[in-house]
Amino acid sequence: xxxxxxxxxxxxxxxxxxxxxxxxxxxxxxxxxxxxxxxxxxxxxxxxxxxxxxxxxxxxxxxxxxxxxxxxxxxxxxxxxxxxxxxxxxxxxxxxxxxxxxxxxxxxxxxxxxxxxxxxxxxxxxxxxxxxxxxxxxxxxxxxxxxxxxxxxxxxxxxxxxxxxxxxxxxxx
Numbered sequence: 001x002x003x004x005x006x007x008x009x010x011x012x013x014x015x016x017x018x019x020x021x022x023x024x025x026x027x028x029x030x031x032x033x034x035x036x037x038x039x040x041x042x043x044x045x046x047x048x049x050x051x052x053x054x055x056x057x058x059x060x061x062x063x064x065x066x067x068x069x070x071x072x073x074x075x076x077x078x079x080x081x082x083x084x085x086x087x088x089x090x091x092x093x094x095x096x097x098x099x100x101x102x103x104x105x106x107x108x109x110x111x112x113x114x115x116x117x118x119x120x121x122x123x124x125x126x127x128x129x130x131x132x133x134x135x136x137x138x139x140x141x142x143x144x145x146x147x148x149x150x151x152x153x154x155x156x157x158x159x160x161x162x163x164x165x166x167x168x169x170x171x172x173x
Contacts, residue, residue, distance in 0.1 A: 001077075003111050004119045004173075005150050008160030009127070015086055017160055018121045019056060021173060022084040025117045031081030034060035035072050037091040052086070060084065066094045070106030077115040088122035088150065092143045096135075101142065108149050122147050124159070 006018045026032050034056055040046045053062070061080075065072035069091055076083055085091075095101050111118055125143045151157050156170030165173075 001114050002117050002155040003114070003150070003153055004117070004170075005122065005147070005154040005157045006119065006160060007122050007124045007147060007157065009124055012160040013163035014121045014123075014160045015052065016055075017158065017165060018084055018086065018119045019059070022082045022117075022119050023059065024173075025119070026081030028081060029059050030061075032060045033076045033080040033083045034062045035065050035069065035076070035083060035085045036062055037064075037066050037069065037085065037087060037094060039066045039094070066091070067098055067100050067103060068106075070103060070108075070110035073107070073110040073114060073118060077110075077113075077118070080116045082117045082119065083114070084119045084121075086121040088120055088146055089125065089143055092146055093139065096139055096142065104142075104146055104149065107146070108153060111150065111153050120150055120154075122150070 004021060006014050006021070008014045022032055036052070038045065038049050040049060063072050063076060069085065073083055073085070095103055123143070125140050131137045131140055151169065154169060156173065157168040159166045159168050
């Protein structure tokens with residue numbers, strides 16, 4: 001089974017590319033599992049989550065895993081043809097908020113042991129300015145380390161730029 005990491009900046013086309021890839025990897029919609037990491041925290045996030053739900057309506061079975069992502073992958077990989085995780089950046093925020101940074105290692109272990117293909121979406125957070133406060137720097141650093149961990153076990157890494165895929169690791173899809 002293969003691991004695909006899709007990264008890029010905000011509104012670069014990551015989620016749409018990842019959803020299309022998951023549909024190509026598993027043509028049968030009943031075999032597609034979408035693991036959502038976001039939680040409703042305000043009206044804007046509620047609307048954002050709803051847009052994502054509408055876009056994947058009828059295409060994926062959804063599992064919510066705001067913190068225990070490794071566990072969710074392990075529990076679903078034997079009964080899915082593909083798992084799509086959206087997104088590691090929100091998950092990183094959740095780890096900091098709940099004080100569960102140890103979940104990072106569990107994610108990597110689950111990816112290595114997955115029984116199906118896994119597509120993960122993440123933001124590239126290290127190309128901007130250095131954040132002004134300690135918590136923001138901790139977030140940026142943890143996100144960067146998680147992205148490195150996942151990229152190391154990924155077969156393919158795609159950097160999305162302006163809706164275009166740039167293949168950083170592995171063959172073009």
